[in-house]
Amino acid sequence: MSVQPTLKDVAKACGVTSMTVSNVLNGREGEVGSETRKRILAAIDELGYRPNFAAKRLRAQRTSAIGMLILDDVPEFLNDPFTTQVVAGLSNFATQQGYSLILQGLRSESQTTPPILGHLQADGICAILSGSRDLRRKFIERALDLRVPLILIQEEFDHPLVCSMRQDDHGAARQIAKYLVGKGAKHFHYLAPSGHWPAIGARIAGSREICEETGGTLKVIECGDESFEATQRAVAGSIASDGLPDAYIGGNDRMAMATLRLLDDRNIAVPDQVRVTGFNAFDFASFATPSLVTAKSDAYEMGRRSGVEMLNAIELGAFENDNILLPVNLVSGNSA
Amino acid sequence: MSVQPTLKDVAKACGVTSMTVSNVLNGREGEVGSETRKRILAAIDELGYRPNFAAKRLRAQRTSAIGMLILDDVPEFLNDPFTTQVVAGLSNFATQQGYSLILQGLRSESQTTPPILGHLQADGICAILSGSRDLRRKFIERALDLRVPLILIQEEFDHPLVCSMRQDDHGAARQIAKYLVGKGAKHFHYLAPSGHWPAIGARIAGSREICEETGGTLKVIECGDESFEATQRAVAGSIASDGLPDAYIGGNDRMAMATLRLLDDRNIAVPDQVRVTGFNAFDFASFATPSLVTAKSDAYEMGRRSGVEMLNAIELGAFENDNILLPVNLVSGNSA
DNA sequence: CTGTTAGCGCGTTCAA
DNA sequence: TTGAACGCGCTAACAG
Numbered sequence: 001m002s003v004q005p006t007l008k009d010v011a012k013a014c015g016v017t018s019m020t021v022s023n024v025l026n027g028r029e030g031e032v033g034s035e036t037r038k039r040i041l042a043a044i045d046e047l048g049y050r051p052n053f054a055a056k057r058l059r060a061q062r063t064s065a066i067g068m069l070i071l072d073d074v075p076e077f078l079n080d081p082f083t084t085q086v087v088a089g090l091s092n093f094a095t096q097q098g099y100s101l102i103l104q105g106l107r108s109e110s111q112t113t114p115p116i117l118g119h120l121q122a123d124g125i126c127a128i129l130s131g132s133r134d135l136r137r138k139f140i141e142r143a144l145d146l147r148v149p150l151i152l153i154q155e156e157f158d159h160p161l162v163c164s165m166r167q168d169d170h171g172a173a174r175q176i177a178k179y180l181v182g183k184g185a186k187h188f189h190y191l192a193p194s195g196h197w198p199a200i201g202a203r204i205a206g207s208r209e210i211c212e213e214t215g216g217t218l219k220v221i222e223c224g225d226e227s228f229e230a231t232q233r234a235v236a237g238s239i240a241s242d243g244l245p246d247a248y249i250g251g252n253d254r255m256a257m258a259t260l261r262l263l264d265d266r267n268i269a270v271p272d273q274v275r276v277t278g279f280n281a282f283d284f285a286s287f288a289t290p291s292l293v294t295a296k297s298d299a300y301e302m303g304r305r306s307g308v309e310m311l312n313a314i315e316l317g318a319f320e321n322d323n324i325l326l327p328v329n330l331v332s333g334n335s336a
Numbered sequence: 337m338s339v340q341p342t343l344k345d346v347a348k349a350c351g352v353t354s355m356t357v358s359n360v361l362n363g364r365e366g367e368v369g370s371e372t373r374k375r376i377l378a379a380i381d382e383l384g385y386r387p388n389f390a391a392k393r394l395r396a397q398r399t400s401a402i403g404m405l406i407l408d409d410v411p412e413f414l415n416d417p418f419t420t421q422v423v424a425g426l427s428n429f430a431t432q433q434g435y436s437l438i439l440q441g442l443r444s445e446s447q448t449t450p451p452i453l454g455h456l457q458a459d460g461i462c463a464i465l466s467g468s469r470d471l472r473r474k475f476i477e478r479a480l481d482l483r484v485p486l487i488l489i490q491e492e493f494d495h496p497l498v499c500s501m502r503q504d505d506h507g508a509a510r511q512i513a514k515y516l517v518g519k520g521a522k523h524f525h526y527l528a529p530s531g532h533w534p535a536i537g538a539r540i541a542g543s544r545e546i547c548e549e550t551g552g553t554l555k556v557i558e559c560g561d562e563s564f565e566a567t568q569r570a571v572a573g574s575i576a577s578d579g580l581p582d583a584y585i586g587g588n589d590r591m592a593m594a595t596l597r598l599l600d601d602r603n604i605a606v607p608d609q610v611r612v613t614g615f616n617a618f619d620f621a622s623f624a625t626p627s628l629v630t631a632k633s634d635a636y637e638m639g640r641r642s643g644v645e646m647l648n649a650i651e652l653g654a655f656e657n658d659n660i661l662l663p664v665n666l667v668s669g670n671s672a
Numbered sequence: 673c674t675g676t677t678a679g680c681g682c683g684t685t686c687a688a
Numbered sequence: 689t690t691g692a693a694c695g696c697g698c699t700a701a702c703a704g
Contacts (some may be wrong), residue, residue, distance in 0.1 A: 006681055017691050033689065048481070053457045054399065055681035057390035058696050068439075076636055078424045084414035091439050092411055098455065102440040105424060105683060119434065121389045145384070147340075228622060257623045264625060271580075286564060287593045289600060289625040300412055300479050342697055353675050358699060369673060391697030394680050678704070688691075688699105 005047040013043045025051065065100045066090070066310055068120035071129045071139055077105030081129055081282035082299045086153055087301025090126055097311060099123075108135050117142050124149040124310045126303075129205060129233055133196045149313035151306045154199045156323070163319040165306050165326075167297035169199050172328035173206025176249060176277050176295060180336060185246035185275055186216035191255040193226040200251050203279060207249055219245070223255050231258035244274050247336060253278035253285050253294055260335065275336035290334035297328040341383040349379045361387065401436045402456035402646060407465045407475055413441030417618035418635045419464055422489055425639025426462055433647060435459075444471050453478050460485040460646040462639075469532045473656035485649035487642045490535045491554070492659070499655040501642050501662075503633035505535050505615075508541025508664035512585060512613050512631060516672060521582035521611060522552035525574060527591040529562040536587050539615060543585055555581070567594035580610045583672060589621050589630055596624055596671065611672035626670035631647050633664040 007018040014021070016036060024040045026319055043049075053328070057063050068087055070077045078084055091101045103121055108131050125143055127150065129136040140157055143150050149161055156164045180188070190207060192200050204220060211218040221238050224230035235258075250256030256278035263270055270290055278285060278294035285292040305324065313319045343354040350357070352372060360376045379385075404423055406413045414420055427437045444467050452470055461479055463486065465472040476493055479486050485497055492500045516524070526543060528536050540556060547554040557574050560566035571583050571584070571594075586592030592614035599606055606612055606626055614621060614630035621628040641660065649655045 007683095008681080018681085019692085020690060021682075026683085036689090048547060050454050052394070052681050054390050054393035055696090056683085058388070058394050058680090058698090059682050059684085061696070063390065065438075075428055076421060076424050077428075078414065078420035079417070081415070084420055087439070087442060088412050088414045091413075091441055093451070095440050095455075099377070100438045101440070102401075102436045103423070103427050104437070105427055116431070118386050119431075120436070261623065261625065287597065287624065290599065326690090343699095344697080354697085355676085355699075356674060359674090362699085372674085388697050391680090392699085394682090394696090395698045395700090463684070675703085677701090679700100680698090683694105683696100684695085686692090688689105 004052070005049045006052065007049075010043050010047055010049050013047065014039050016040065033160065046188045048136040056276065062314075063121050063123050064098060065102050065122040065248050066094050066307070067102045067104065067120045069104050069120070069125060069127040069143070070105055071106045071108065071127065071131060071136070073108055075105070075107070075132060085299030086128065086303035086306070089300040090307050091303070093304045093307030097307070099307075099311070103131060106139070117146065120146070122148065122232055123314045124151070126151040126153065126306050126310065128153045129155055149310060149319060153306070156198060160318060163309055163313065163322045163324065165302055165309070165324050166199070167299075167302065167326045168328050169202035170206040172279070172295040172297070172330075173203040173249075175328075175330050176209050176279075176293070177207040177210035179293070179330065180247045180249070180275060180277065181210060181214050181216070182336065183247075183271075183275065187245045188216065188218045188247050188249050189235075189242075189245040190218055190220045190249045190251065191223050191231065191235070191259065192220050192224045192251045193255075194224050218249075223251075226252065226255050228254075228258045228261075231255045232262045235259050235262055242313065244268070247275035247277065249275065250278040250294075252280050253282060253288075253292060256292055256294070256335075257285075257288050258287075260290075260292070264289070271334065271336050277336050281331045285331070285333070288333075288335070292331075293333040293336040294331045295328045297326055302326055341385045342388065343385075346376065346379050346383055346385050349383065350375050352376065358604035391478070396553040397592050398650075399459050400434060401458040402643070403431050403438045403439050403440065403456045403461040405440050405442055405461060405463040405479070407444065407455070407463065407467060407472070409440045409444055409467060411441070411443070418616050421635030422464065422642070425636040426643050427639070429613075429643030433643070435643075435647070442475070453482065456482070456590060459482065459650045460487070462487040462489065462642050462646065464489045465491055485646060485655060486567050487594070487646055489638065489642070492534060496654060499645055499649065499658045499660065501638055501645070502535070503635075503638065503662045504664050505538035506542040508615070508631040508633070508666075509585075510546050510594050511664075511666050512615075512629070513543040513546035515629070515666065516552050516583045516585070516611060516613065517552070518613065519583075519607075519672065522550065523581045524552065524554045524583050524585050525571075525578075525581040526554055526556045526585045526587065526593065527559050527567065527571070528556050528587045529591075530558045530560050554585075559587075562588065564590075564594045566596075569592045569600045571595050571598055579624060582602070583611035583613065586614040586630075588611065588616050589618060589628060591632045592628055592630070592671075593621075593624050596626075600625070607670065607672050613672050617667045621667070621669070624669075624671070628667075629669040629672040630665045630667045632667045633662055638662055 007021050011018040011021045094101045151163045223234045278292045281296035282296040341359050347354040347357045412416035431439045487499045559570040614628045617630040
């Protein structure tokens with residue numbers, strides 16, 4: 001008995017038809033005598049029967065799977081704590097609802113290879129995109145001809161099969177800027193990665209609004225690929241040409257922490273001489289010295305919520321809510 | 337034409353049988369005329385045909401999927417950078433080989449619910465376990481009655497269907513201790529989480545060996561759940577009762593960084609007054625102040641390698657190598 | 673080189 | 689309350 005028993009095997013063992021067994025498994029109450037039911041359940045347990053999903057799926061014409069795609073140019077596509085939280089939230093919800101989560105990282109060069117995406121068979125897809133605007137758009141179009149509901153994290157796209165799931169970057173950026181203004185800051189340097197990023201754009205816009213309302217200035221410092229080195233180079237350059245601002249507003253925690261390190265190396269006191277804030281708090285932000293003032297959205301909840309909306313859309317054939325904005329909260333620290 | 341076309345649809349459009357189309361798709365060369373082949377390929381392209389995996393799987397009696405299970409007590413089961421690297425490595429390899437990766441986090445309480453695991457249908461399983469020894473063992477047994485090859489990350493288990501994939505914690509711990517001894521350190525405090533952890537045990541053992549060879553001392557400080565707070569409490573307690581050692585050897589980077597913060601708060605100079613080392617370098621270790629001396633294993637490679645061995649085992653029915661040990665390298669920094 | 677047959681495991685439909 | 693037949697989409701084996 002090395003091979004998995006089937007419905008028929010169980011049925012044979014009980015002297016009934018496979019249909020009866022099927023009825024028992026799918027809980028069709030009142031369709032089967034409580035006498036036979038018990039016998040069948042016993043046999044199922046004894047034989048170690050487990051339903052064959054492939055058969056089920058083929059029959060039902062649905063995969064009971066959700067695809068999670070992460071478009072990133074490095075193979076280590078799970079490096080970002082924001083991403084992993086979203087994935088965990090979605091995965092747990094999916095599991096809980098009897099769906100499986102298929103995780104796939106995509107390099108941008110594989111864009112041109114339709115098979116890669118075609119290989120993914122799921123009832124719905126959730127995606128986190130990075131890279132240039134063009135690249136992302138091209139990906140979205142490819143994903144859409146899979147003809148299943150598509151949830152985009154931190155990205156807007158107008159299409160009946162698409163739902164945008166975002167955090168309130170704009171509002172949070174306003175909160176941070178207000179906080180800094182409250183501390184007396186007027187002149188800001190905004191640390192941003194190069195390239196067009198909707199989320200970063202929203203953050204800059206939010207900060208700028210507050211800045212203009214209070215008659216301050218805001219200058220964007222492009223930090224390339226936002227790596228430790230690139231950020232420090234950019235900040236060092238701006239210090240050389242423009243001196244220190246009242247505060248550095250980080251487009252994310254990474255750039256903020258790189259800046260903190262640079263300032264520490266130069267014996268520039270934070271927050272006394274200059275303030276620093278981050279964005280998208282991950283756990284290690286509390287390990288920074290000094291600990292980072294930053295904004296935290298509930299990325300895990302974002303994943304879970306994606307699952308909720310996705311299952312809904314799978315059921316209904318379309319999204320009920322197609323533009324969801326989740327709140328972001330300030331995290332206090334000593335850096336500002 | 338809102339429904340996916342099938343092989344038969346393509347065949348009909350070309351005036352051939354579905355078998356012929358199947359032959360073309362599966363590249364059975366010489367089995368089909370180059371004339372019809374071209375016609376068929378054109379039709380496939382035009383109709384947007386994509387194979388139905390459920391049917392394929394049912395037919396082939398294999399899922400072409402690998403399950404990645406993470407046993408963790410918190411819902412955010414992807415918080416550990418080591419874990420995410422392993423997952424990324426495995427996922428990329430799987431994708432590349434035409435397998436899909438099914439990701440599932442498991443809470444320990446769900447141990448008692450066989451359905452959860454039974455729901456996972458894959459040709460092989462890769463697992464990262466946390467929790468008590470008993471819990472882990474119970475999980476392994478459950479996983480084993482899925483009757484598919486099982487790769488355990490950082491955990492040993494003797495069974496024909498199990499492969500242990502580990503990093504050389506023992507050797508790396510020796511390297512770190514030697515490094516510290518070279519700097520003149522003799523008395524060590526080892527920061528370890530409470531509970532039995534094979535990997536941590538190996539690290540402590542390695543450090544202790546060097547320590548004894550050089551006539552030094554090593555005391556283990558139990559840091560509870562290794563959280564920021566718990567670690568700082570434990571270290572503070574040990575300072576109160578025993579004073580400072582020559583060096584703190586961190587069982588991982590997290591505990592090392594928490595200790596760094598504590599020392600900084602107390603104005604204890606690192607590495608002048610006391611040295612600190614970590615383990616399992618993640619990217620943010622370079623953000624610590626001072627940057628951490630730690631050990632780094634190639635977790636991504638561990639994931640990839642797991643994929644290689646897994647596919648082999650799926651093919652062969654058993655693992656070729658069932659106990660793999662990957663090297664670990666020292667990462668230099670200013671903390672020791 | 674191409675067509676026919678049959679069956680993977682399950683569940684819907686209809687009949688008993 | 690239970691059984692028989694059929695087909696989901698695909699491919700191995702064999703026939704033509």
